Amino acid sequence: MSFSTSIIDTMRRRQSIRTFDDNDLSAGDINKLTAYLNDESNLIGPFGARGRIDLVLVQKNVTDKGIKLGTYGFIKHPKAYLVGSSVNAKYPLIEYAYIFHRMTLFATQFGIGTCWMGGTFTRNSFEKEIQLYEDEFIPCVTPLGFPKEKQRVFDKALRFVVRADNKKPWEKLFYDETFAAPLQRDNAGSLEIPIEMVRLGPSASNKQPWRLVLSENRETCHFYIEHTPNYSKALGYQMQLLDMGIAMCQFELACDELGISGIWVIDEPGLERLNENIEYVVSWNQQ
Incomplete structure (x- = not known):
């Protein structure tokens, strides 16, 4: 895997995006994301295990299978989701998050917005979209899309409540x-x-x-x-x-x-x- 721009700069500018504009992901964007996920080396974690992440496209939060994905109103106008699975154990969860975050940074460098979601989505709706193996569950998902220039008052209030812009020294x-x-x-x-x-x-x-x-x-x-x-x-x-x-x-x-x-x-x-x-x-x- 290679990043087209400085990954350090990408990490510095990344923010959680919950409201997206009306522009769909282009065919080129989808091809880049798909190619990334099809490269086995991008799905290997720090301890050598292989992760599983799927790209799920949506229109009005409905997949091509007709499944409505629920996010309790936290996300507006997403164009796709990244969805993955893991077993519920210490190091598999750490490794899964490592792989998943690397993918979100890859998307960020192309101007695609992301937002880690661990508890504010309906797991049963996402579970209908991907194949889960025995003892697996979906730890988190992220919506994908282009950030709306003016974020909702709700988004700004949420950032204030969780002190998103205040990092510990x-x-x-x-x-x-x-x-x-x-x-x-x-x-x-x-x-x-x-x-x-x-x-x-x-x-x-x-x-x-x-x-x-x-x-x-x-x-x-x-x-x-x-x-x-x-x-x-x-x-x-x-x-x-x-x-x-x-x-x-x-x-x-x-x-x-x-x-x-x-x-x-x-x-x-x-x-x-x-x-x-x-x-x-x-x-x-x-x-």
Whole structure:
């Protein structure tokens, strides 16, 4: 997979879009999206598993199968959806989100708007559109379309409620060697920009549950999640695990663009944690 523009610039400018204009996706746009999904290498996650994502075109929120897709009024005038499936387990969900987010960034670079949706859509309507294998479910979807120049008052109010434009500062998210010392941005070495891309990434309700600890030699970055107690409990899965897949995707794509090579490993460093809600996820080792 290759991006036609700077992926770092794309990550910086991406916003969640919930209201789309009347213009359909062009045949060229659909071909680009389809070609991306047909390339097996684009569907391989950081741990080597293959994800499944489908492109579903809609007219007035109705698919070519005649299925009306429900979003509780959150989305207006979508022209398509990306829909995928995963089993309900820690690392498959993280890997699924990594693959899914990479696809949304691919769409963003062509001016196509997206919006991660984990709880504000009717799963049973989307389940009728794609094939689900045993033990699979749909963790999230995103609408696709061209952003309407003037977003709804509802959209602006929602961004205000979830503080979508207010990202936590470095000292609340990133740590230096241990959780006892916040990481200063000017002390992050070559990983400053990849870590900043994690900070700017989208997350459910803008909770930003990722917590990163940078090693003394600045070559290993440990990824943790700080769970919000009972968040998404009613949905039956840990939605915030998707946020960790997003964080890993933002970090790795930024490293790739900057020519910083590394690998993902699951090797818990045994650090003393800030609280009982923090859980180790993965580490990135520079090579």
